[in-house]
Amino acid sequence: MSVRDDADLDLTDRSIYRSWVVHTIRYNDLDPLGHVNNAVYSTFLEAGRTAFLQPLFKEHGDSHLDVVLARVILDYRRELTYPGKVDIGTSVKRIGNTSVVFVNGVFEEGTETCSATGEAYLVFFDLQTRKSTPPPPRIREALQTLLIG
Amino acid sequence: MSVRDDADLDLTDRSIYRSWVVHTIRYNDLDPLGHVNNAVYSTFLEAGRTAFLQPLFKEHGDSHLDVVLARVILDYRRELTYPGKVDIGTSVKRIGNTSVVFVNGVFEEGTETCSATGEAYLVFFDLQTRKSTPPPPRIREALQTLLIG
Amino acid sequence: MSVRDDADLDLTDRSIYRSWVVHTIRYNDLDPLGHVNNAVYSTFLEAGRTAFLQPLFKEHGDSHLDVVLARVILDYRRELTYPGKVDIGTSVKRIGNTSVVFVNGVFEEGTETCSATGEAYLVFFDLQTRKSTPPPPRIREALQTLLIG
């Protein structure tokens, strides 16, 4: 397993992210406090990892393979308002035998201003055996291109 | 086709609805104005008709049959706040050859206070021929039990 | 009141829209059918009219003036999938004494492919008197720049 000492890892630093998507803030993302509601950030993290994973799974084409979200950690750092866009950065922190940990940073578009950072723990899963399973080599290699450090 | 003169139909009248579900208002349904955002009402209408349609489709079990939403009309009458619940009433206004029109009323729980009313036009669709299709007799009969008037 | 014969108005025609915003489709906009859920289109319409109205209200700066959504009509024409973006076009169909009717078209980004069209009826409202009110001249003039025909 490739492990990285978290103490060295500053998730608010744009330069650590290898893959990027831009998403639009919506008026009803705002809650009565006038800022983007905390649940929307889970959607931003999902956008970041899905943009990377979805084409890999489509290319792989194995309908038995799935990836299951086990844990999300979200650190809220600075509120977002409407209208606006966010740059969502995605990298991989750790690749285990049957798991992968993505890290994400949500930034105001085109700036270094970090609104939130997050981690998502995913497990590869075989829909036929109903058990966790190592990802196929092609997917593992692709994930390694996102690996930090 | 069974048609009913709309002029006679008061959608804010609880007594016209044949099927009911109760749904919970969520904190992030609220927008910066402090009331439930307009898009959430589409979800309430969907809850009303889905509660009725989903068991019918499951029982029918024909994987070629689908129902497609063609039009929604929503009249916003009174704001909703948090916390709270809504009673969502559903009836059928019209059954066509290949279509059905649902009507809905959204009420503050346990009251006559109508927050919104709506109509939804749906078309039965054959996924194999990619064409609209009459619903099977069992589904048509079930829809007739919701027919107003 | 400026009225336009609806029979002449093709809401699926991109060229009738005067104001545009681009929004991103999110993974969880999709429902179990694999396409963007109908409620999200209400959010797209809101994005179109809010992009125009919000700066006007901010500039106007009268905290007594509000605008209330009274009715939305949505026609669903073609499903949207993920990932992708939509161009949301906005124009004004009618300006009444105390009301305005926006029309919207939702198109796959950069194409003529219309996914949905909609209308939104709004009423200007005085928060102090709790009554509908004519919009101030500056706002009326701005709305007229979006008027079709």
Add this chain to the structure above:
Amino acid sequence: MSVRDDADLDLTDRSIYRSWVVHTIRYNDLDPLGHVNNAVYSTFLEAGRTAFLQPLFKEHGDSHLDVVLARVILDYRRELTYPGKVDIGTSVKRIGNTSVVFVNGVFEEGTETCSATGEAYLVFFDLQTRKSTPPPPRIREALQTLLIG
């Protein structure tokens, strides 16, 4: 500061929760995988803590006092489907000088089946000084009634 050894704390155990709300699952909570999307769980956690905090803040009536969400941890344990309801349990794990940690369990209604558990770190904040601040005694006392152990 009251601290509790996390090793002893089983968040999937219904009996540790002191405050409960019931929420409804919506059709469009489902994503293409046919289960409730991960972002909805953040909304369930929010429902749990807001049901407790909102009346406290209303009673307290100090418009300078706010509470800011700093971190959420969510562990996904078992998928949820539609239709259905969830029981959301809320307790307090730790009360710091200017902070509080809520824990939550999301259960299928009326069962011991735990769908997810979570933690939310909140900071009390003075809107006037723009600094974190100890909560007033009444709110601290109320939070202590939710404290585990």
